[in-house]
Amino acid sequence: MTRPGDHSAQGPDREGRPDMSLCRICGGTVTEFVEFGRQPISDAFLVPGRTDGEYFYHLAAGLCQSCTMVQLLAEVPREMMFHEDYPYRTSESASMAKHFELVAKRFLETELTGPDPFVVEIGSNDGVMLKTISDAGVRHLGVDPSAGAARAAERAGVRARVDFFEKTSAAAIRQADGPAKVIFSANTFSHIPYIGSVLEGVGELLADDGVFVFEERYLADIVASKAFDQIYDEHYYLFCVRSVRNLVERYGFELVDVEHLAVHGGAARYTVARPGARRPNAAVAEFLDREASLGLADLATFTQFAANAKVIRDDLMTLLRDLRAKGKTIVGYGATAKSATAINYCGITTELVPYVCDSTPDKQGKLMPGSHIPVRPPAAFSAPYPDYALLFAWNHAEEVMAKEKEFQESGGKWILYVPDVHVV
Ligand code: DWN
Numbered sequence: 207m208t209r210p211g212d213h214s215a216q217g218p219d220r221e222g223r224p225d226m227s228l229c230r231i232c233g234g235t236v237t238e239f240v241e242f243g244r245q246p247i248s249d250a251f252l253v254p255g256r257t258d259g260e261y262f263y264h265l266a267a268g269l270c271q272s273c274t275m276v277q278l279l280a281e282v283p284r285e286m287m288f289h290e291d292y293p294y295r296t297s298e299s300a301s302m303a304k305h306f307e308l309v310a311k312r313f314l315e316t317e318l319t320g321p322d323p324f325v326v327e328i329g330s331n332d333g334v335m336l337k338t339i340s341d342a343g344v345r346h347l348g349v350d351p352s353a354g355a356a357r358a359a360e361r362a363g364v365r366a367r368v369d370f371f372e373k374t375s376a377a378a379i380r381q382a383d384g385p386a387k388v389i390f391s392a393n394t395f396s397h398i399p400y401i402g403s404v405l406e407g408v409g410e411l412l413a414d415d416g417v418f419v420f421e422e423r424y425l426a427d428i429v430a431s432k433a434f435d436q437i438y439d440e441h442y443y444l445f446c447v448r449s450v451r452n453l454v455e456r457y458g459f460e461l462v463d464v465e466h467l468a469v470h471g472g473a474a475r476y477t478v479a480r481p482g483a484r485r486p487n488a489a490v491a492e493f494l495d496r497e498a499s500l501g502l503a504d505l506a507t508f509t510q511f512a513a514n515a516k517v518i519r520d521d522l523m524t525l526l527r528d529l530r531a532k533g534k535t536i537v538g539y540g541a542t543a544k545s546a547t548a549i550n551y552c553g554i555t556t557e558l559v560p561y562v563c564d565s566t567p568d569k570q571g572k573l574m575p576g577s578h579i580p581v582r583p584p585a586a587f588s589a590p591y592p593d594y595a596l597l598f599a600w601n602h603a604e605e606v607m608a609k610e611k612e613f614q615e616s617g618g619k620w621i622l623y624v625p626d627v628h629v630v
């Protein structure tokens with residue numbers, strides 16, 4: 207057993223299983239319910255010929271018996287995940303760019319109507335949300351440790367700080383820019399193991415009547431859609447309303463609103479304020495009631511989730527091997543971070559899937575982590591098409607299938623693996 211908060215890998219063997227079972231948030235007992243074995247860093251695409259020394263860790267997730275937060279049992283050092291070359295760019299998905307433009311417009315119409323408001327985004331990436339705020343002439347700052355993404359934001363006219371948001375950086379921002387009326391974060395707050403320090407930072411920076419709004423994958427959807435691949439190094443926590451309420455109350459905040467979102471296969475947007483500053487919306491209690499009936503605090507729900515993942519793995523590998531035995535060709539579509547779990551847990555190799563197509567410039571010409579399957583540009587997905595395409599970006603199925611109509615029209619078939627393995 208280790209102290210709460212001490213989640214570094216134990217001993218010199220990085221592949222060794224860390225011995226830990228205490229909640230990062232409350233110190234309660236975390237019971238492991240699923241493990242995916244030795245895994246690479248999900249967004250660490252490799253340069254061909256330079257694959258020596260690739261970093262691996264043991265991927266397992268557990269449920270805290272006290273505060274109900276689902277969390278990983280091992281932590282990858284943050285500088286190894288988020289740095290100059292972190293390749294993910296929000297703008298590569300048109301539907302996400304549109305989604306964040308609407309988020310910004312709503313803030314402009316609701317929270318940001320007073321004199322000289324200030325907005326901070328945690329994990330601003332290439333600036334897709336803040337661009338609309340910047341275009342409206344509103345004071346803002348994006349905080350993101352990935353310098354390549356932050357520079358892309360600056361090119362879009364967004365003010366960015368290359369840094370990890372936590373208590374110290376938040377205090378420095380408050381000193382320089384004053385209090386923030388809105389602190390926003392999407393698909394980032396749950397990526398931060400030291401989440402208590404982030405909330406202390408929000409406490410430093412948020413205006414008394416301000417709101418901290420964050421969007422994250424929703425645990426209920428992950429369980430219902432059996433999306434085991436949403437578990438990977440960057441997704442340190444998997445949120446539900448109950449665990450989020452426990453978390454924010456522990457740091458002196460109140461959860462005042464929750465909305466369900468369709469993005470990324472199912473997400474939730476949480477609004478947090480200082481106690482008494484906002485009247486809580488009835489949605490909070492409604493979500494809590496629904497979650498109780500879904501068993502999101504019961505270990506049995508997650509034991510079943512782990513069993514579901516095994517079935518998907520076996521079905522997918524059987525399908526891929528059968529198709530290859532019949533001489534069919536298969537390529538991957540979308541070199542997603544979550545595909546690291548799918549590919550390395552299932553054991554998908556270049557014999558089954560010789561390459562994966564992806565629109566992100568910084569992923570192209572590189573090798574997928576762990577499996578070393580090459581990544582090619584979308585131009586490699588053109589006539590003569592492969593017989594099948596395995597859609598790792600299943601959360602963008604609508605956008606991708608619309609873009610690649612010609613593939614299906616010429617007889618190509620998509621393979622999806624959530625909620626079950628199926629061909630369309
Ligand atoms: O939470 C996170 C989200 C926001 O993004 C991060 N932890 C990392 C990352 O996760 P992901 O890589 O699983 O996210 P996406 O959005 O499923 O990635 C889609 C991938 O597919 C990107 O590499 C872009 C690519 N893509 C493409 O090649 N053609 C996407 C679309 C829509 C397309 O048409």
Ligand code: SAH
Binds near residue numbers: 292329369370397
């Ligand atoms: N908000 C974007 C990007 C999500 S990817 C979207 O929803 O599409 C996660 C981002 O969080 C990366 O750009 C990463 O560099 C950033 N990040 C990771 N840890 C962070 C921290 N402590 N503070 C601020 N950003 C962080």
Ligand code: ZN
Binds near residue numbers: 231233272273274275
């Ligand atoms: Zn806990």
